[in-house]
Amino acid sequence: NAGVTQTPKFQVLKTGQSMTLQCAQDMNHEYMSWYRQDPGMGLRLIHYSVGAGITDQGEVPNGYNVSRSTTEDFPLRLLSAAPSQTSVYFCASSHHTYRADEKLFFGSGTQLSVL
Amino acid sequence: AQKITQTQPGMFVQEKEAVTLDCTYDTSDPSYGLFWYKQPSSGEMIFLIYQGSYDQQNATEGRYSLNFQKARKSANLVISASQLGDSAMYFCAMREGTQYFGNEKLTFGTGTRLTIIP
Numbered sequence: 001n002a003g004v005t006q007t008p009k010f011q012v013l014k015t016g017q018s019m020t021l022q023c024a025q026d027m028n029h030e031y032m033s034w035y036r037q038d039p040g041m042g043l044r045l046i047h048y049s050v051g052a053g054i055t056d057q058g059e060v061p062n063g064y065n066v067s068r069s070t071t072e073d074f075p076l077r078l079l080s081a082a083p084s085q086t087s088v089y090f091c092a093s094s095h096h097t098y099r100a101d102e103k104l105f106f107g108s109g110t111q112l113s114v115l
Numbered sequence: 116a117q118k119i120t121q122t123q124p125g126m127f128v129q130e131k132e133a134v135t136l137d138c139t140y141d142t143s144d145p146s147y148g149l150f151w152y153k154q155p156s157s158g159e160m161i162f163l164i165y166q167g168s169y170d171q172q173n174a175t176e177g178r179y180s181l182n183f184q185k186a187r188k189s190a191n192l193v194i195s196a197s198q199l200g201d202s203a204m205y206f207c208a209m210r211e212g213t214q215y216f217g218n219e220k221l222t223f224g225t226g227t228r229l230t231i232i233p
Contacts, residue, residue, distance in 0.1 A: 033220070035223075040124075040225055041225060042119075042206060042223040042224050042225040042226055043206065043208075043221075043223040044223070045220055045221070045222075048220060058220065088158070090160065092160075092221075101148060101165045101167060103150060103162045103165060104150075104160075104162070104221055105162075106159065106160035108158065108159050109158050109159070
């Protein structure tokens, strides 16, 4: 049972570099999302997708791009990394239903440092 | 305004005692869901318990229960007979407008760090 798989687990970037955080799920979930976790701020939603070809912005989308070409994959792209993007990033997925109790399944996180 | 407020940044509790972690929420939507997640030091997010706005009874899952007071807009997590393994960060989260397309977003509080003392 792989669930939600995130790679890499750790990454160090220099300011201005670009990179892609990978996220894949094998549960046939329609809904996928990216959160960032910063001390004292909880988890904040960056982008989300309700199905292949459909994405939307969350609370803190600036500096990040996403695409959803398949149901399984939802990569997060940092176009030009900034120190303010130093954070722990979580990918999460769930079934896209109207059931209120549908919980999110999380990946193990990516710790990103931007120098 | 904060949609989810967790006012206890940290708590220390003696092993085997019960502990209550506070969570208040703010929404004008009549349909919403409330979640608690646990994040141990290893970093993963573990779902603990769920309460729906229309649920008549408080949710329970093993040693976890949710003290849901709708009029006060509070959804406190109660852990009975705490164990050393309960030491972790705990997050309260809310999903609003669950009847409508595109409202699957979960909004999280800032968390409470719980430390169980042997």
